[in-house]
Amino acid sequence: xxxxxxxxxxxxxxxxxxxxxxxxxxxxxxxxxxxxxxxxxxxxxxxxxxxxxxxxxxxxxxxxxxxxxxxxxxxxxxxxxxxxxxxxxxxxxxxxxxxxxxxxxxxxxxxxxxxxxxxxxxxxxxxxxxxxxxxxxxxxxxxxxxxxxxxxxxxxxxxxxxxxxxxxxxxxxxxxxxxxxxxxxxxxxxxxxxxxxxxxxxxxxxxxxxxxxxxxxxxxxxxxxxxxxxxxxxxxxxxxxxxxxxxxxxxxxxxxxxxxxxxxxxxxxxxxxxxxxxxxxxxxxxxxxxxxxxxxxxxxxxxx
Amino acid sequence: xxxxxxxxxxxxxxxxxxxxxxxxxxxxxxxxxxxxxxxxxxxxxxxxxxxxxxxxxxxxxxxxxxxxxxxxxxxxxxxxxxxxxxxxxxxxxxxxxxxxxxxxxxxxxxxxxxxxxxxxxxxxxxxxxxxxxxxxxxxxxxxxxxxxxxxxxxxxxxxxxxxxxxxxxxxxxxxxxxxxxxxxxxxxxxxxxxxxxxxxxxxxxxxxxxxxxxxxxxxxxxxxxxxxxxxxxxxxxxxxxxxxxxxxxxxxxxxxxxxxxxxxxxxxxxxxxxxxxxxxxxxxxxxxxxxxxxxxxxxxxxxx
DNA sequence: CGTCGAAATGTAGAAATTCTACATATCGTT
DNA sequence: AACGATATGTAGAATTTCTACATTTCGACG
Numbered sequence: 001x002x003x004x005x006x007x008x009x010x011x012x013x014x015x016x017x018x019x020x021x022x023x024x025x026x027x028x029x030x031x032x033x034x035x036x037x038x039x040x041x042x043x044x045x046x047x048x049x050x051x052x053x054x055x056x057x058x059x060x061x062x063x064x065x066x067x068x069x070x071x072x073x074x075x076x077x078x079x080x081x082x083x084x085x086x087x088x089x090x091x092x093x094x095x096x097x098x099x100x101x102x103x104x105x106x107x108x109x110x111x112x113x114x115x116x117x118x119x120x121x122x123x124x125x126x127x128x129x130x131x132x133x134x135x136x137x138x139x140x141x142x143x144x145x146x147x148x149x150x151x152x153x154x155x156x157x158x159x160x161x162x163x164x165x166x167x168x169x170x171x172x173x174x175x176x177x178x179x180x181x182x183x184x185x186x187x188x189x190x191x192x193x194x195x196x197x198x199x200x201x202x203x204x205x206x207x208x209x210x211x212x213x214x215x216x217x218x219x220x221x222x223x224x225x226x227x228x229x230x231x232x233x234x235x236x237x238x239x240x241x242x243x244x245x246x247x248x249x250x251x252x253x254x255x256x257x258x259x260x261x262x263x264x265x266x267x268x269x270x271x272x273x274x275x276x277x278x279x280x281x282x283x284x285x286x287x288x289x290x291x292x293x294x295x296x297x298x299x300x301x302x303x304x
Numbered sequence: 305x306x307x308x309x310x311x312x313x314x315x316x317x318x319x320x321x322x323x324x325x326x327x328x329x330x331x332x333x334x335x336x337x338x339x340x341x342x343x344x345x346x347x348x349x350x351x352x353x354x355x356x357x358x359x360x361x362x363x364x365x366x367x368x369x370x371x372x373x374x375x376x377x378x379x380x381x382x383x384x385x386x387x388x389x390x391x392x393x394x395x396x397x398x399x400x401x402x403x404x405x406x407x408x409x410x411x412x413x414x415x416x417x418x419x420x421x422x423x424x425x426x427x428x429x430x431x432x433x434x435x436x437x438x439x440x441x442x443x444x445x446x447x448x449x450x451x452x453x454x455x456x457x458x459x460x461x462x463x464x465x466x467x468x469x470x471x472x473x474x475x476x477x478x479x480x481x482x483x484x485x486x487x488x489x490x491x492x493x494x495x496x497x498x499x500x501x502x503x504x505x506x507x508x509x510x511x512x513x514x515x516x517x518x519x520x521x522x523x524x525x526x527x528x529x530x531x532x533x534x535x536x537x538x539x540x541x542x543x544x545x546x547x548x549x550x551x552x553x554x555x556x557x558x559x560x561x562x563x564x565x566x567x568x569x570x571x572x573x574x575x576x577x578x579x580x581x582x583x584x585x586x587x588x589x590x591x592x593x594x595x596x597x598x599x600x601x602x603x604x605x606x607x608x
Numbered sequence: 609c610g611t612c613g614a615a616a617t618g619t620a621g622a623a624a625t626t627c628t629a630c631a632t633a634t635c636g637t638t
Numbered sequence: 639a640a641c642g643a644t645a646t647g648t649a650g651a652a653t654t655t656c657t658a659c660a661t662t663t664c665g666a667c668g
Binding site for chain 1: 428
């Protein structure tokens with residue numbers, strides 16, 4: 001093999017896989033795994049001999065280890081480790097426990113969040129988002145709804161769209177949400193948020209909005225109950241094997257989706273949208289103190 | 305040099321740097337830069353000869369190129385590229401414009417978000433967070449405040465802490481926030497959120513809370529006006545060179561900080577905290593529909 | 609309890625890749 | 639047009655990775 005070819009699918013989850021496989025590994029492999037998991041950054045700088053020595057193992061065994069995890073060779077393995085390290089999460093895969101110090105917790109939480117966003121980015125249903133943007137841009141009125149933690153997403157969306165001059169309505173109470181849903185017309189849009197897609201109130205509101213003829217957009221988990229009551233589904237599926245992180249990261253992903261929607265709507269609106277943003281920005285600035293930092297002022301979407 | 309040593313600081317912004325430097329590069333270097341920027345993924349798989357050939361350049365020139373960007377050699381350069389690729393954003397650095405299609409926008413927004421979280425993770429003031437956790441865990445009452453977009457952070461924090469059994473108070477109106485701040489005592493904690501740290505209402509509320517003797521914690525930009533009215537500052541500084549993304553990503557970072565705080569507080573509380581979470585989880589479940597997906601139930605913090 | 613076979617590991621040297629020393633070319637300046 | 643400085647190329651040395659084969663370890667079974 002003179003030209004590294006092959007499948008060569010990069011392994012962003014390499015460290016996670018090593019950690020997961022660790023228990024069933026032979027003595028030498030387990031040692032090598034330990035070295036990699038303990039100091040992945042160092043491994044990316046090592047040469048084969050250093051690596052094998054660190055685990056008190058022979059060079060061929062080290063190479064076998066790399067191949068065992070589907071890497072071309074040691075150099076390829078180092079690249080895989082380097083990447084997995086950057087992504088962060090897969091490797092911290094372990095749940096947070098009382099034994100973790102603050103630093104470990106921070107690493108896990110932020111790492112999980114960053115990784116989720118990356119994953120979501122690569123699995124977004126852009127066609128659905130495109131349709132959603134069109135619907136939002138043409139809507140006469142937009143009702144936003146969500147319950148529990150998802151109400152945060154609704155509130156955030158409300159602020160974002162409001163600043164764009166999109167006529168939004170937001171009720172935090174689920175009764176009011178339902179009542180508002182009934183008054184919608186075919187010219188209106190309702191946008192619902194739910195991390196699980198299984199919250200009764202949210203599903204009910206979506207159903208009512210749909211019966212009223214409005215275009216119902218939902219940001220939620222694929223194939224959940226809520227998706228069945230929607231015209232446009234923007235699926236946001238986070239990893240389900242990370243129990244603690246799931247709700248945190250899902251929420252961040254929802255907010256990122258809102259950013260994407262509002263940005264796309266703003267650009268769709270062209271100069272008019274840009275002007276609108278400008279006006280809101282100016283209005284907000286009045287609330288500011290003298291500020292030493294001009295960059296605060298440069299936002300295109302708003303600040304607080 | 306037999307053992308790769310040296311500064312060896314990894315370059316997560318490698319691709320961004322190459323792109324930025326591109327205009328001032330020599331013919332050969334520019335060719336090499338083009339190859340890297342066009343197909344970074346492929347470069348990580350190449351060997352030196354392939355790389356230099358692709359740019360129609362000699363091998364030593366390729367090595368010089370790697371060293372020019374502070375990499376030990378070609379293998380080190382490949383690792384740098386692999387990492388920069390994973391991070392994603394710095395490399396797409398460019399702002400969003402009308403010319404971007406949805407896919408490009410999604411890549412930029414999510415990429416910027418993931419990158420920011422990673423950066424924040426590495427620059428968190430853990431000591432400050434530690435003190436904040438202690439203060440929160442011991443507080444008799446906690447007032448949360450924020451204005452504008454930052455109110456979303458306050459709302460989110462309220463939900464999180466509430467579920468932990470931490471006695472929180474949240475007012476969305478700035479008048480009410482100030483009134484509540486005046487009633488605080490030395491046994492209480494006030495937590496303020498502001499992306500810029502320059503919002504008058506928020507700063508005023510923090511000052512009042514402090515005059516009342518409460519411990520004031522703020523999550524905001526370093527050295528901003530708000531920090532001067534606080535006992536504990538949790539700085540969240542996002543890149544200021546990405547105007548459009550800044551407010552979006554700052555918000556996500558604030559929410560991630562809330563996740564970290566609430567998780568740490570929950571663990572600090574020990575079994576009692578865990579039980580509390582369990583109880584809230586059960587209460588929330590009642591609002592659910594029949595769900596095909598058991599993993600929804602596994603959250604440790606709550607869902608919506 | 610020993611023998612066999614399979615799996616795991618180590619040894620030593622071949623193969624591939626990277627890197628260096630030196631030569632040549634190119635470009636801007638005077 | 640000659641000079642120095644910078645940029646690039648050539649060829650082979652140095653380093654690193656990898657392979658073929660030998661040895662050990664361990665479990666199953668007689």
